[in-house]
Amino acid sequence: MRCDRTQQLVVGVGNEQRRDDAAGLEVLRLLAERLPAWVRAVAHDGDGAALMELWQPYRRVLIVDAMQAGYSTGTVLCLQGLEVEVPRGVYSSHAFGLDAAVALARVLGRLPSQLTIYAIQGENFGLGEGLSAPVAAAVHEVAERILGDLGRQGDISS
Amino acid sequence: MSDVRTRTINVQALARVEGEGALYVKLKGRAVQEVRFQIFEPPRFFEALLQGRRYSDAPDITARICGICPIAYMMGASQAMEDALGLQVGGALRQLRRLIYCGEWIESHALHVGLLHAPDFLGYDDAIRMASDHRELVEDALGLKKLGNQILECIGGRAVHPVNLRVGGFYRAPLRSEIRALSPRLEWGVEAAQRLLQRCAQLEFPDYEHDYTCVSLGGRDEYPIGAGRVVSNRGLDIPLSEFLNVFSEEHVAHSNALHGRLAGSDAYLVGPIPRYNNNQHLLPPGVRKAAADAGLGTECRNPFRSILVRSLEILYACAEALRLAESYQEPEAAFLEPEINPGVGHGCTEAPRGICYHRYELDENGRILNATIVPPTSQNQRQIEQDLRGVVERHVDLDDQALQWLCEQSIRNYDPCISCATHFLKLTVDRQ
Numbered sequence: 001m002r003c004d005r006t007q008q009l010v011v012g013v014g015n016e017q018r019r020d021d022a023a024g025l026e027v028l029r030l031l032a033e034r035l036p037a038w039v040r041a042v043a044h045d046g047d048g049a050a051l052m053e054l055w056q057p058y059r060r061v062l063i064v065d066a067m068q069a070g071y072s073t074g075t076v077l078c079l080q081g082l083e084v085e086v087p088r089g090v091y092s093s094h095a096f097g098l099d100a101a102v103a104l105a106r107v108l109g110r111l112p113s114q115l116t117i118y119a120i121q122g123e124n125f126g127l128g129e130g131l132s133a134p135v136a137a138a139v140h141e142v143a144e145r146i147l148g149d150l151g152r153q154g155d156i157s158s
Numbered sequence: 159m160s161d162v163r164t165r166t167i168n169v170q171a172l173a174r175v176e177g178e179g180a181l182y183v184k185l186k187g188r189a190v191q192e193v194r195f196q197i198f199e200p201p202r203f204f205e206a207l208l209q210g211r212r213y214s215d216a217p218d219i220t221a222r223i224c225g226i227c228p229i230a231y232m233m234g235a236s237q238a239m240e241d242a243l244g245l246q247v248g249g250a251l252r253q254l255r256r257l258i259y260c261g262e263w264i265e266s267h268a269l270h271v272g273l274l275h276a277p278d279f280l281g282y283d284d285a286i287r288m289a290s291d292h293r294e295l296v297e298d299a300l301g302l303k304k305l306g307n308q309i310l311e312c313i314g315g316r317a318v319h320p321v322n323l324r325v326g327g328f329y330r331a332p333l334r335s336e337i338r339a340l341s342p343r344l345e346w347g348v349e350a351a352q353r354l355l356q357r358c359a360q361l362e363f364p365d366y367e368h369d370y371t372c373v374s375l376g377g378r379d380e381y382p383i384g385a386g387r388v389v390s391n392r393g394l395d396i397p398l399s400e401f402l403n404v405f406s407e408e409h410v411a412h413s414n415a416l417h418g419r420l421a422g423s424d425a426y427l428v429g430p431i432p433r434y435n436n437n438q439h440l441l442p443p444g445v446r447k448a449a450a451d452a453g454l455g456t457e458c459r460n461p462f463r464s465i466l467v468r469s470l471e472i473l474y475a476c477a478e479a480l481r482l483a484e485s486y487q488e489p490e491a492a493f494l495e496p497e498i499n500p501g502v503g504h505g506c507t508e509a510p511r512g513i514c515y516h517r518y519e520l521d522e523n524g525r526i527l528n529a530t531i532v533p534p535t536s537q538n539q540r541q542i543e544q545d546l547r548g549v550v551e552r553h554v555d556l557d558d559q560a561l562q563w564l565c566e567q568s569i570r571n572y573d574p575c576i577s578c579a580t581h582f583l584k585l586t587v588d589r590q
Contacts, residue, residue, distance in 0.1 A: 017222065045318045049269065049303045096273055100286060107289040108296070 008039045009058040013046040013065040013098060020122030020135045024064040030143040039150060048101030052110055060114040062146055065098050066122040073123040074134025076142055081115030118142045181565055188554050193547045208529040213239045213520055214325055221319045229262040230509030232323045233384055234516040239325045242503025242520050243496035250489035251327040253482055258313040259383045260479035265306025266510035267468040270573045272299020275465050278567040279361040295357055298350040302472060305347045312336055327493030337486040344483060347476035355469040359452035366549055367459040371423045372432030375508050377440045384507045389436055398504035401515050425540035428512025430467040431458050445474045461545055461571040498524040509534050511573055535574045542572055
C-alpha cells in the first residue's frame with residue numbers, strides 16, 4: 001500500500017536553552033535541507049496537548065526528543081507509538097509531555113496510524129546551549145535513520 | 159505506658175505539578191512534628207541575567223521563566239518598564255493585552271483543572287487513567303487548552319514564548335478579521351467551561367477551611383487581570399510602588415525558592431481564591447450566578463475548592479475574551495514608543511497562579527541596572543506548608559497511603575509552578 005506522501009510529519013521536540021534537551025531540534029536542523037518536499041517538519045516545545053493537536057491530520061508521524069531514562073549518554077531508542085510505556089503519575093518539567101500525550105492519545109483514539117519516536121539519552125539538561133559529545137553524535141545517526149525511514153515509506157507498494 | 163508511633167511520609171517527587179517539588183511530613187503519634195515543602199531545582203538567575211540588558215529585552219527574557227504563563231511575565235515586565243519610562247498604554251492596546259491574558263488564563267487553568275487536579279478528586283493516578291471513564295471532561299479540558307493557545311498564537315505569534323509582545327504594545331496589531339475569527343471557538347469555550355464547572359461542582363471536597371490573608375489585585379470596574387492596586391481582605395490597599403515595603407522574600411534552608419512574607423502576617427495567599435474573594439462582586443451577573451449554582455458563596459476558605467474557582471475563571475475568561483473579540487477595533491498604532499530616561503518602574507499582574515510582581519531600575523540609556531521578580535508560587539510557599547500542617551492535623555487517622563495522597567492533593571490546590579518559583583526548569587529528582 002503506498003503511503004500518502006502528503007500526510008507525513010517530522011517533529012523535533014526540545015528546548016534550545018537546556019543543553020541536551022535541544023537534541024530533537026538539532027536533528028531537525030540537520031534534516032532541513034534534505035527532507036522531501038512533501039514532508040512537513042516542525043520544531044516543538046513538547047507540550048503534550050499541543051502535540052496531540054499537531055499530529056492529528058497526519059497518518060505518519062516521526063518525533064525526535066531527548067530522554068532521561070538511565071541509559072548511557074547518546075543511546076538511541078526507536079519506539080513505535082503502541083510501545084511507549086504509559087507513565088505512572090510522574091511527569092517531566094513540561095508537566096504534560098510527549099509520553100503522556102502518546103498514552104492519552106491512545107485512550108482517546110487520537111494516535112496517528114503510524115507513530116515513531118526516536119529518543120536520545122541526554123546527560124546535561126542544565127541551562128545553556130550546546131550538546132554533550134555523545135548526543136551530538138547521536139543526532140547525526142537519528143537524522144540518517146529518519147531519512148531512511150521516509151525513503152522506505154515513499155517506495156512501499158503492494 | 160503507650161508506645162507513641164512515629165510516622166514519616168516522604169514524597170520525593172511530586173507528581174503533576176509544573177517542574178519538581180517534594181514533600182516531607184513527620185508525625186509522632188497524633189502530633190505533627192515537621193512539615194517541609196521542598197524545591198529541588200537550583201535557583202534561577204534571571205534577575206542577574208537582566209542586568210545590563212536594554213529595557214526592551216525584558217519581556218522576551220522573562221517570558222522564558224515559564225512556558226505555561228509567559229504572558230504574565232511579559233505583561234509584568236512591560237508594565238514595569240512603561241511605569242519607569244512614563245508611558246501610558248490604554249485604549250485598544252490595553253484591550254488587546256487583556257484578551258491575550260484571557261487566553262493564558264484559559265490554557266493554564268484548563269490544563270490544571272482537567273489534567274492535573276481532577277484526577278485527585280476522582281480517585282485516579284493521572285488523567286490518562288481517568289480519560290477512559292471521564293472522556294468528556296478530558297476532551298473539554300484539551301479543547302479549552304487548545305482555545306487558550308489559539309488566542310496566544312493569534313495575538314502573540316505563538317503559544318510558547320510569544321514573540322509579538324513588546325514594551326508599549328505589540329510589534330503588529332492583529333486585523334479585526336483575525337480577532338473576530340476567534341469568536342466561534344470562544345462561544346464553544348463558554349459552553350465547555352460551563353460543563354467543566356458543573357462537573358467540578360459535583361466533586362467531593364475534603365473538609366478543611368482556613369481564614370487566609372488573601373492578597374490580589376483590586377479591580378475598579380472589572381475583574382482584575384492586568385492592572386490594579388494590591389489589596390487584601392485585611393484592609394491592605396497599596397500602589398505597586400509600595401510592594402517591596404510591605405512584602406519581602408526570605409530564603410529558607412530546605413528550599414531553593416524564596417518564601418514570600420507579608421509584614422504583620424505569617425503567611426499570605428495569592429491566586430484564584432484571593433482574586434475571587436476580593437473581587438467576585440466585579441464578575442458579570444451570569445458568571446456570579448454560575449458561581450452560586452456551583453456552590454461558591456461570596457467567600458471561599460477551603461483550598462480544595464480552588465478547582466471550582468479556577469473552573470469559574472475559565473468561564474469568565476472565555477466570556478470576557480468573547481466580549482473583547484467582538485468589540486475589537488484595530489489600534490491606530492501597534493505600539494507606543496517611550497522616551498528613554500533613568501528611573502524605577504513597578505509592574506504587577508494576575509498570573510493564573512496569582513500576582514506576579516516586577517521592579518526594574520533603568521539608567522539614562524534605558525539599560526537595566528537591577529531587577530526584582532516575585533512569582534506567585536514563591537509567595538504561596540509558606541502558606542502551602544501551613545496548609546499541609548493543617549490538613550495532616552485534621553486527617554491524622556488516615557493510613558500513610560491515604561494521607562500521602564491527601565497531602566499531594568493539597569499542594570496541587572495551589573497549581574504550583576515550581577519552575578517559576580525557583581527561576582529554573584532543570585528536572586532533578588533524588589530517589590531513595
